[in-house]
Amino acid sequence: MMRIAIPLFPGFTALDAIGPYEVLSRVPQARVDFVADRAPTSIRTDTGQPAITVDLALADLPDPDVIVVPGGFGTRAVIADPDAPLTRWVAAAHATSTFTTSVCTGALVLGAAGILDGLEATTHWNLLDRLTDFGATPVSQRVVVQGKVITAAGVSAGIDMALTLAARLAGPEVAQLIQLAIEYDPEPPFDTGSVDKAGPELVAMARANLSKLENVAVR
Amino acid sequence: MMRIAIPLFPGFTALDAIGPYEVLSRVPQARVDFVADRAPTSIRTDTGQPAITVDLALADLPDPDVIVVPGGFGTRAVIADPDAPLTRWVAAAHATSTFTTSVCTGALVLGAAGILDGLEATTHWNLLDRLTDFGATPVSQRVVVQGKVITAAGVSAGIDMALTLAARLAGPEVAQLIQLAIEYDPEPPFDTGSVDKAGPELVAMARANLSKLENVAVR
Helix, strand or coil, X not given: CEEEEEECCCCECHHHHHHHHHHHXXXXXXXXXXXXXXXXXXXXXXXXXXXXXXXXXXXXXXXXXXXXXXXXXXXXXXXXXXXXXXXXXXXXXXXXXXXXXXXXXXXXXXXXXXXXXXXXXXXXXXXXXXXXXXXXXECCCCEEEECCEEEECCCCHHHHXXXXXXXXXXXXXXHHHHHHHCCCCCCCCCCXXXXXXXXXXXXXXXXXXXXXXXXXXXX | CEEEEEECCCCXXXXXXXXXXXXXXXXXXXXXXXXXXXXXXXXXXXXXXXXXXXCEEHXXXXXXXXXXXXXXXXXXHHHHCCCCHXXXXXXXXXXXXXXXXXXXXXXXXXXXXXXXXXXXXXXXXXXXXXXXXXXXXXXXXXXXXXXXXXXXXXXXXXXXXXXXXXXXXXXXXXHHHHHHHCCCCCCCCCCCCCHHHHHHHHHHHHHHHHHHHHHHHCC
């Protein structure tokens, strides 16, 4: 049984965690668990709700095969704390993991755990430059694979990352079947999903909105 | 304040609910609540975990502006019960809603509530034919808009539906900004997300997998 751990922390982004969960929970012979500093508990997202229940503590699953760290405004508090249990757990679990991955600003937690030093990596477009703080080379790509370290761009990119990961864990046919099962044949109604496509005016407005949301979230 | 309700039931599919949640929670002057038969409670998904906490009962929010019904294997138990509180709530709330929407097999619940009679609608590809049971004309499209009734295809289609809905609720610029904020510029690693693209062999395998999962889920 392959063990996949998705660590949650207050202020994670719901879709960052649930996108990969929906894909990876369908990998045969794999078990996906949400984990948190302590358990059982429930952890609120960066919008205040919903909360997701967590049955296992970090200490209950010290050596998962696969780690998926979601992002969210809550990552700021995690990386600001040099003794954050989550960061220590990620660093230790990475020593024996088959894959260590992140979605969105989950990459900052990988960085704080010392995992991105010398690697190419990506994160949410709004914080891409921050990756240099951890010795990483920021790359504006949807999914960046560097050996066993895989980082994804913002929020929804976790679905693409998880399908890429599923193909590596269980073969391309399994990943293709999962993609069909979740009917992942996206038709975004607009063409504004990336900085390049959205253009400078929308990007400036989105940045301002994100700052406002962050100020509320970390109040 | 616009009220948006996402009713949950045991055995819903996590991404069906969280995809639209992530989009709609970013609509200005809107509040999104998960609701359930009774509250507070937490409701398990069709994979057994995670559970999402629910703070409001159906009776606490009888007249939301927008209804988003997710799918999942749990819809079968809902539609099999002619007195299901969820179905009664959807039927009553639809009378005053601005938009009544579904993701995946959430369409079956709209159907059981009598909402799809005479309309075109969509659902997960594996149950598309079932829509005729409710007087609907099945349409193999990502998002089907029929006046105030909007249905989406399987699981991941809820993100496309919610962006379409956000544009109607708050204008296209707001929807475009949300699409950028969640970096929704999808790059599926395979081209197998629909029945047509996957081809008959993968479709047959996916159907068999889904049957197995359903048998486990409704055990």
